[in-house]
Amino acid sequence: MSNMKQIAKMARVSLGTVSHVLNNSANVREPVRQRVLEAVSAVGYQPNQLARGLRRDKTNMIGMVIPDITNPFFPAVVRGAEDVAFANGYRLVLCNSDNHHSKELAHLNELRTYLPAGIIVIPSNFSDLTAQAEVYRRAGTGVVCIDRLPKNWRGDSVTVDNEQGAFQAVDYLVKLGHKHLATVTGPLHLTNAKDRLAGFNRALDEAKIHILPEYIQEATFDKRGGYLKTLALLHLVPRPTAIFAANDMIALGALLAIREGGLRCPEDVSLVGFDDLDLGETTNPALCSVSQSGYQLGASAASILIDRIKGDDGPAKHVVLKTSLTLRNSVTTPPEMSELHLVQPSNFVRRH
Amino acid sequence: MSNMKQIAKMARVSLGTVSHVLNNSANVREPVRQRVLEAVSAVGYQPNQLARGLRRDKTNMIGMVIPDITNPFFPAVVRGAEDVAFANGYRLVLCNSDNHHSKELAHLNELRTYLPAGIIVIPSNFSDLTAQAEVYRRAGTGVVCIDRLPKNWRGDSVTVDNEQGAFQAVDYLVKLGHKHLATVTGPLHLTNAKDRLAGFNRALDEAKIHILPEYIQEATFDKRGGYLKTLALLHLVPRPTAIFAANDMIALGALLAIREGGLRCPEDVSLVGFDDLDLGETTNPALCSVSQSGYQLGASAASILIDRIKGDDGPAKHVVLKTSLTLRNSVTTPPEMSELHLVQPSNFVRRH
């Protein structure tokens, strides 16, 4: 591969001058500058990022550690981050932690040795990343956590308003007349799962609806979890007329359980999910869901990181993105009162 | 960050000895070896990958260029590649080309400057990557193309048997009695789209069924493309009783078009997709689809690459993965003969 020395020789200048031209670090005379530039494009020279990074003590890589790219919510997050990073000259190194804290730590430790310009993490379960982040911070490298926050996190973060999103969804169900509500939550050690449950509870509180603890089921954030815990809910007496699923994968499992139980959605059981994944549009019935922008989540994180790289050393930023409720056919009025004409709450987005 | 010099000082040995211990490049006496190892773990030392890469002229990064991580088929591919790479000590640098050849080239060019151990590419439209690959080859860096092949590709590749997969699907439709078949293909400059069309045609040929050219519609590999071209198909007289969609996103759009046209799937129109994405399980009706393993695609590619890194310099490998047909409810016998009892072809996987 061509290097600066060759360019210098071709342009009949010294190595230092080539560097100056490439980095605009000195006002090189125009004719000389031209000679260098010509040589550069003649051989298609591109600076060796390894050498540059070694010397500058910083590369143009941004490390991103996520639980699992295979989870349908994360690709958009990655894409958002990559777009912003790329537009600013940064590249993404992607690592899957599989929600294993040890794998997450291993990635974080190794990524350091690439001298990345910054790190974006969607924390795995249980993780306290303070120590790791501190190591990066000391090296002047920003770390931003997104989607969920690790224990005691005091650094930059981007999340969505999970509490409010859940509240809005459940409040909608309440306004439709549902009194027997239930929820399948995510793993409650995750902040987002916890916050969504909090929103669920607040909506019930405000409506002065009390439910028994067994109407709140904790599951993993996947189809299987949703399926199993929904089965449990459907066996309760009285059977819930509406279920709030803490994410769309859980909702998918819930749909399956409802169908298998010989019940109809939404006639017998209304269902609301969270995430508004594309696949919710094509289920039967189409899934009503709290919409959050994964893309924005990733893009904001990268954006914060780039500000930090540019020198912003202000206090920790905590961006909280808004959610909206996307209405689709998986929700209707509760069975007993389906003949009543209810006012449709405003302020919601209707699609298809 | 700690470096070898510090470790050397702590262990009261020279810098070279530390290196020898770390790389097993010399038989260091056990007590000395221990001292070094202790120092290493005491400060959590990890070698700087930039320096190591610069020196060795090769890093442990594998560059992966894909069209768009947001496309539901690709995450599994990436995951497969990452798993195998990670297990062998390699990390993935992910780049999205958006199917823009220029962006693809830019990524490929820049990736070189990281001195990656290898490159995995899902080629974008129209791309001839021979020149780029040659540059890598000269540097001793392997490049493997997957999913689709660029023009004139002579290097390593992993693809699925698109022709056979499509054949199997269409043959199934034919055996069910369908005579009025149609297909919505992908962009025919892509090898996978072309091969799937070839399989479609072979199945018709073997059954001696002739169709007019307008029963073959070319679309982009997405929902919108599938929707528009299916609308066109449904207006033809006679209307096709079965449609083979070249991928599941097209099939999703087709489903939408069928529904909007006031028709029922599968009663009026049978539909088969390609990819067997998860979302096909939850559509209404569930989508019959040719199943291919994206994970395996990525994993095989990484595996070939690692062989190359280890020194395998044999002739180009062309791995072709098998497909299978996953039967679901979007397919039935054609309308006119729905009362006939037809023998179910064997050799198919039935799910749910």
Next chain:
DNA sequence: TTGTAGGCGTTATCAG
């Protein structure tokens, strides 16, 4: 078996 030194490609500092 252990230590020394040169250099990978780049940037930054400092003379000229």
Next chain:
DNA sequence: CTGATAACGCCTACAA
């Protein structure tokens, strides 16, 4: 404004 030179952290002959 331009050019020489010393690092950055590591590996690898080669020397001891």
